[in-house]
Amino acid sequence: MTAAVEFLRVSRHFGPASAPVKAVDGVDLTIAEGSFFAMLGPSGSGKTTCLRLISGFEKPTSGTIRIFGQDVGDIPPNRRNVNTVFQDYALFPHMNVRDNVGYGLMVKGVDRRTRDARAEEMLALVKLEGYGDRKPAQLSGGQRQRVALARALVNEPKVLLLDEPLGALDLKLREAMQDELKALQSRLGITFVFVTHDQGEALSMADSLAVFNEGRIAQIGTPAEVYARPRTRFVADFVGSSNVLPPEVTRAFGGPMKWASLRPEMLRVTAADGVALAGTVTGIRYLGAGSRLSVALNGTEVAALLPAGQPVPEPGATVGLAFDPAALHVMEGEG
Amino acid sequence: MHSDRASLGLKIAAVGGLLFLHLPILLIFLYAFTTEDKSYQFPPPGLTTQWFGVAWNREDIWPPLYLSLWVATIATFLAMILGTLVSAAMARTAFFGREQISLLIILPIALPGVITGMSLRSAFSIMDIPFSTWTIILGHATFCIVIVYNNAVARFRRLSGGILEASADLGANSFQTFRYVLLPNLGTALLAGGMLAFALSFDEVIVTTFTAGQQSTLPIWMLQELVRPRQRPVTNVVAIVVFLATFVPILIAYYLTRGGSETAGAGK
Ligand SMILES: Nc1ncnc2c1ncn2[C@@H]1O[C@H](COP(=O)(O)OP(=O)(O)OP(=O)(O)O)[C@@H](O)[C@H]1O
Ligand SMILES: [Mg+2]
Numbered sequence: 001m002t003a004a005v006e007f008l009r010v011s012r013h014f015g016p017a018s019a020p021v022k023a024v025d026g027v028d029l030t031i032a033e034g035s036f037f038a039m040l041g042p043s044g045s046g047k048t049t050c051l052r053l054i055s056g057f058e059k060p061t062s063g064t065i066r067i068f069g070q071d072v073g074d075i076p077p078n079r080r081n082v083n084t085v086f087q088d089y090a091l092f093p094h095m096n097v098r099d100n101v102g103y104g105l106m107v108k109g110v111d112r113r114t115r116d117a118r119a120e121e122m123l124a125l126v127k128l129e130g131y132g133d134r135k136p137a138q139l140s141g142g143q144r145q146r147v148a149l150a151r152a153l154v155n156e157p158k159v160l161l162l163d164e165p166l167g168a169l170d171l172k173l174r175e176a177m178q179d180e181l182k183a184l185q186s187r188l189g190i191t192f193v194f195v196t197h198d199q200g201e202a203l204s205m206a207d208s209l210a211v212f213n214e215g216r217i218a219q220i221g222t223p224a225e226v227y228a229r230p231r232t233r234f235v236a237d238f239v240g241s242s243n244v245l246p247p248e249v250t251r252a253f254g255g256p257m258k259w260a261s262l263r264p265e266m267l268r269v270t271a272a273d274g275v276a277l278a279g280t281v282t283g284i285r286y287l288g289a290g291s292r293l294s295v296a297l298n299g300t301e302v303a304a305l306l307p308a309g310q311p312v313p314e315p316g317a318t319v320g321l322a323f324d325p326a327a328l329h330v331m332e333g334e335g
Numbered sequence: 336m337h338s339d340r341a342s343l344g345l346k347i348a349a350v351g352g353l354l355f356l357h358l359p360i361l362l363i364f365l366y367a368f369t370t371e372d373k374s375y376q377f378p379p380p381g382l383t384t385q386w387f388g389v390a391w392n393r394e395d396i397w398p399p400l401y402l403s404l405w406v407a408t409i410a411t412f413l414a415m416i417l418g419t420l421v422s423a424a425m426a427r428t429a430f431f432g433r434e435q436i437s438l439l440i441i442l443p444i445a446l447p448g449v450i451t452g453m454s455l456r457s458a459f460s461i462m463d464i465p466f467s468t469w470t471i472i473l474g475h476a477t478f479c480i481v482i483v484y485n486n487a488v489a490r491f492r493r494l495s496g497g498i499l500e501a502s503a504d505l506g507a508n509s510f511q512t513f514r515y516v517l518l519p520n521l522g523t524a525l526l527a528g529g530m531l532a533f534a535l536s537f538d539e540v541i542v543t544t545f546t547a548g549q550q551s552t553l554p555i556w557m558l559q560e561l562v563r564p565r566q567r568p569v570t571n572v573v574a575i576v577v578f579l580a581t582f583v584p585i586l587i588a589y590y591l592t593r594g595g596s597e598t599a600g601a602g603k
Contacts, residue, residue, distance in 0.1 A: 057500055077503045084504045090497035094519045104505035107515070155506060 002068065004159050004191040005031040005054055010063030012049050023049040025215035026063075031159075031193060033068075036185050038202040039195045041212030042238065047195040048087070050212075051161045054193065056080050068158065083152040087163040089144045091136040097123070097147050098132035104155040122150035125184070142173045149181075159191045166201065178205055199239045203227060211235050229329050236261035236331065243267075243302050250330065252298045253277065253323075258330045266327035267304035269293060269313070275320035281313050295319060360578075367571035375567070386568040393569060399556035400576075406468065406552060407536035410475035411483075414532050415525060417476075418483030425484075426491030440484055443477040451477060452545030459546070466548025474546040475539060479532035486528030487521060494520050527591040530584035537580050553577060 007029045013020035024046045031037045039047045052058040053065060056077035065072050072080060083104070091100050098119045099106075105115035116132075123129055126146035136144055145165055152160055165181075166174045182205050185192045196202050202209050203223040210220040211234075219231040230236035233244045242261040245253060250260040254276075272278045279297025291306045293313070304321060306312060313319050341349075367386055369379035390396060425437055443451055455474050464470060494517070502512040540554045547555065553573065560570045 055504060057503075077500070078506050078508055082504075084501070086497055086501060088497055090501035092498055092501070092516060103502070103507075103515075107502075107505065107507040107511045151501075151505065 002033045003030045003066070004033040004035075004068060005029075005193065006064075006066040006069075007050075007053075008064040008066070010053060010060045010065055012046075012053060012058055013061045022215045024053065024060075027215075027217055029210055029217060029220060031191060032208070033158075033191055034189050035207040036182065036192045036194065036205060038206035038209040039193065039212060040197065040199055040202040040209055040239070042197060045212040046215040047197075047212055048163055049215075051084070051163050051193065051195055054159070055082055055084050055161055081155075081157055082159045082161060083155055083157040084161040085145075085148045085152045085163065085165045087165070087167065089136075089148040091144060091147055091151070093136055095135075096132065097128070097134050097136065097139070100136065100147055101132075101150045101154055103151060108155075118154060119150075122154050123147075125153070126150045127180075141168050142177065145169065145177065149184075153188070153190075157190065159193060162192060162194045164195055164197070166196075174201075181205070203239070211239060213238075230261050230331060232331060233259055233261075236329075241303070245302075246300065249298050249300050250328070253328060254325060255328050255330055261329045261331060262302070262323065262327060264292065264303040265305040266323050267302070268322045269295075269304055269306055269310070270320040270322050272318040272320045275322060277321045278318055279321065281315050281317050281319055284312060284315060293319075295321060297321070363571055363574050363578075367568050367575055369568055372566050372568055386566070386572050389566060390569045390572040393566075396556070396569075396573060399551045399553045400573075402468065402471075402550060403537055403553040404580075406471050406475055407533045409472050410479045410536045411529050411533045413472070413476045414479035414483045415529050418480045418528065419487050419521070419525060421480070422484050422487035422491055426488055441481055444481040448539075448541030449545075452542040455542070456545040466546065466550075468550065470546045470548070471543055471550070471552065474542040475536040478539075478542070479536055482532040482535060483525065483528035486524045486531070490521055490524035523591040527588035530588035530591075534581035534584045534588075538577055 007027050010024060010027045011022065012024040013022050015021045027046075027050065039050060041047050049058060053060055054067070056072065056075060059073075067080065067082065092103065095103070098116060101119040101122050102110075102115040105118060110118075120129070120132065123132060126149050128143060128146050128150065131139070131143065131147075136147065139147065145168075148165070162181075166177050169177060178201060181192075181194075194202075194205065203226075206223055208220065208222050209226060211218045211226060213232075213234050219226055219235045226235065227240055230239060230242065236242040236244050240263065242263050245255075245260045245262060247257045247259060251257050253260070253262070277297060279295040279302070281293055282296045282301065283294035285292040285294075288308075290308045291312055293304045293306055295302050295304060302321065365379065366375055368382045368384060369376070370381035370383045371379060421440060425433060452474065455470070455477075459466065459470055498516055498520075499512055502516045503509075507515065538554050539552075540558065543552050543555060551559065554577065557570050557573055557577075560573075561567075
């Protein structure tokens with residue numbers, strides 16, 4: 001399989017060389033052709049900057065970026081076969097939807113008949129038939145998002161970059177669009193690079209994902225790998241809010257003297273008598289599909305997921321915790 | 336009980352204020368039709384339209400009119416180019432001293448005209464530049480640029496950098512981005528700025544007095560004409576022309592920018 005996008009020790013620093021803001025710092029990554037690649041990370045971790053490096057609006061301070069094997073260091077944004085769905089959509093306010101979608105063809109010199117027909121096709125693809133004559137201001141947020149998608153797809157890019165495209169949508173629409181985007185991606189076979197700070201979105205949609213922390217990649221892998229075997233404390237906490245256990249606690253839980261991650265849903269709450277691990281309930285959060293208990297033991301707080309239907313203990317009660325030893329994941333990475 | 340409607344007293348005061356401001360303008364129109372040509376006598380002894388014909392045949396009106404039109408056109412043209420470029424630089428990049436430069440650009444309109452006029456006059460004489468049409472144009476361009484700049488910079492700020500990047504992302508080169516995205520969004524603001532600049536230049540007196548030398552623009556010709564008690568209503572006819580040449584562009588500019596803010600605001 002060819003790599004659609006490759007980063008070789010890419011850095012992008014802003015500000016003075018004496019005290020640089022390291023937006024992207026020594027990133028290595030490979031995005032396989034035709035895959036759905038997610039970039040996940042907290043605000044300010046460098047996700048947008050990475051996308052802008054791919055689209056060409058930022059130039060790396062150091063390192064090399066290749067798109068389909070070609071070094072794109074000297075290629076301006078308008079000559080890269082890459083299109084972007086911008087975070088705020090950036091639709092042209094003075095053009096109607098059809099002209100927005102057809103813009104990429106117009107600047108290539110495609111005649112009006114052909115590009116209007118093509119724009120209608122793209123609008124049908126995003127289920128917006130009949131909206132061609134409207135102005136962007138006359139659309140809902142979800143509809144604008146679709147127009148932005150259709151506009152970015154009209155040039156048949158080899159790589160589509162999406163910068164938190166669902167951020168402005170409500171939960172229901174967001175979930176519907178997640179399914180649609182995923183379906184569209186597998187149908188078109190285009191490489192999607194999808195930026196989000198929502199770990200659920202990244203886990204459910206991506207073929208592989210990179211977790212960003214302070215301009216660096218903390219971990220890269222399939223969602224299942226990243227979720228089950230977080231490499232660092234940061235990843236364990238950020239992806240799925242795992243219990244991050246310090247070495248002494250790991251030891252008490254029957255593991256080695258190392259940092260470890262233990263998923264809350266892997267902990268079973270039992271009666272307090274006759275078990276190795278017992279602690280005091282310090283807090284209960286009702287989640288609908290269950291409850292999340294905070295249990296203080298061995299000097300740390302551990303979260304356990306209690307499925308709905310089980311009796312919920314009172315705060316202050318003593319409970320026992322049990323888990324399958326295989327669920328205790330020892331982390332090799334630092335930080 | 337509190338009422339949203341204005342009280343009678345306030346209404347009378349408002350109408351009175353408006354009449355005070357605008358009645359003299361109506362009087363100027365009225366005296367263009369009077370039959371009496373030595374002094375402004377009220378009420379006019381009779382009404383006639385002969386002065387329009389007289390004004391048309393007066394040879395001394397045409398050169399100042401042409402000069403004013405020419406100066407306003409060229410000054411506006413210069414201002415549109417320079418004002419747009421400056422506003423693009425100001426709105427799109429941050430650099431050291433930007434606020435100070437912005438203040439310097441706006442200064443000519445904040446300064447009293449006499450100051451601008453005096454400083455230009457002394458600058459011209461230091462540099463040995465003889466007074467000509469071009470010195471008048473230069474003087475006018477200083478404040479015309481401000482008008483265009485103010486209009487354009489406000490619009491630039493509203494245009495998110497996003498749509499310019501989106502255009503490049505979709506494959507447009509910088510000329511295409513300018514032509515298809517920037518200009519349509521900036522166009523009405525530029526046109527409005529140009530109209531206002533034209534109107535300002537067309538009836539400018541103070542700076543012109545300092546920079547014109549022997550030539551007269553239309554407003555200066557009117558000033559000279561008023562002190563001579565000869566065919567006075569002709570001046571009023573010219574005043575109507577000046578009124579139309581300045582008021583109509585301002586009205587158009589008003590509607591252009593109003594429409595622009597509506598479309599820009601609707602996206603929010
Ligand atoms: N043009 C710039 N000049 C200076 N600093 C910048 C610039 N662009 C980004 N940065 C800094 O680089 C860091 C990474 O920014 P980036 O926009 O890539 O974050 P992000 O992961 O996309 O965050 P978010 O989820 O909030 O969008 C931030 O600290 C930001 O302040
Ligand atoms: Mg971002």
